Amino acid sequence: MGTQFDAGSAIGGVLYKDVKHAILAALAAGEWKAGEVIPSERKLTDRFGVSIGTLRKAIDELVAENIMIRHQGRGTFVATHRQEDHFFRFFRIVRQDGHREYPRVRLARFRRAKADQEEATALAIAVGDPVFRFTNVLSLEGKPVMIDAITVPEARFKSLTEKQLRERPNTLYNFYQDIFGINVIRIEEHLRSALANEDDHTLLGVPVGSPLLKILRIASSFHDERIEYRVSRLDTTCHEFALSQP
Amino acid sequence: MGTQFDAGSAIGGVLYKDVKHAILAALAAGEWKAGEVIPSERKLTDRFGVSIGTLRKAIDELVAENIMIRHQGRGTFVATHRQEDHFFRFFRIVRQDGHREYPRVRLARFRRAKADQEEATALAIAVGDPVFRFTNVLSLEGKPVMIDAITVPEARFKSLTEKQLRERPNTLYNFYQDIFGINVIRIEEHLRSALANEDDHTLLGVPVGSPLLKILRIASSFHDERIEYRVSRLDTTCHEFALSQP
């Protein structure tokens, strides 16, 4: 049974917000998957019993939040990380002259573990809960520039194997979508400066003690569900973290 | 004479975009200043000869771009940096436990100079063009944590004096608005890691060679007019640069 919706039982008092949340709920329930088209505006107005204007306002917000994409003449689609724009929305590392490039990714480590305090806080789970830890080394122009130490909760990534990670054809977040039905729609990042240690020296080839940009990232899905905790270390000799507001 | 607008002579073919740009033009022409209320929707529909829906869609975009703020029952206002939210939109330094706080600012240096290559590129002016350079030291919880080396083009800040900067009651961007009629609506930032030098040691009290977060910022106004170039150096021992997307 699809998600039913009764405008009369609206809680918020603001109809388009209720419609938005109903769509979000259907999305979280897996009714439509990433990359798929959702029903037409006409069908959705029938389903939710609202006017076209109200429905559009609801979807307007979902589009503004990068959860959906509209294409005139084709339909409205659930956002995917396959799209180039979407990838560079979360991957903000550029060459200092502004050049953008897809990184080459090498899986350096993979293991099951129990969440430490830092991971538990970031992922909103308990200390000791099972997690997967893996490390990627990212290269630009053939040179390693960043180490990603990634932690994901086992509860949400049950069947994850090293082989899958090594052989995934697309981006990591696209992989989360395709295999686990997980949509990363929001990230929070905290940036600090740090000195390179032995590990950085080994993986990036930088001297111990050279300055690195440290990026702590928490990735979330709908309803602020914590999906991934990531600590990155970037060699900023030739590259940097680029940011634009708004 | 106020900006006239003739829907019949619309260029873009999309009416609400024309209305938006007409409003933006009136704004840039100084018809309404920061913090002021603009005419009611009814008056603007009369002026531009469009329907309420079209006008609202135009203003929707201006609000989404943080150029205007709507208040139900009061009116629509030109955005100001006085508002707390607005300040923390551009000031992203927080304590590592998430605590936010207004910084105390001390003007450490001020002088007229000629733009070097880096400043010229950032501000889209010619090398050698006159600029003002000044340095602020920002403190949080009474401890200096960041140095801001700021460059602004003299052409846009004719009468700027050290005294004004030292005595400004509000935030810097608010000062730009009040005294020079300049609205900062967009910033672009690039983050790198660097090692502390003698100057950092003197102003921040950190050891030479300790890691600092280096932030290069270009602030722009309407039509991408470059307003300010700023190179910041942050001690990330207890603080960090926080970022949320979307």
Add this chain to the structure above:
DNA sequence: TTACATTTGTTCGTATGTATA
């Protein structure tokens, strides 16, 4: 406190334009 005018916010619905398959 109350009543009222003003302003933005929400919801409705229709008509027409434009892009796509």
Add this chain to the structure above:
DNA sequence: TTATACATACGAACAAATGTA
């Protein structure tokens, strides 16, 4: 060409917030 889908434009009616008399 045709059907479908989203985009734009219009405007009416009512709700909610605000400031003032």
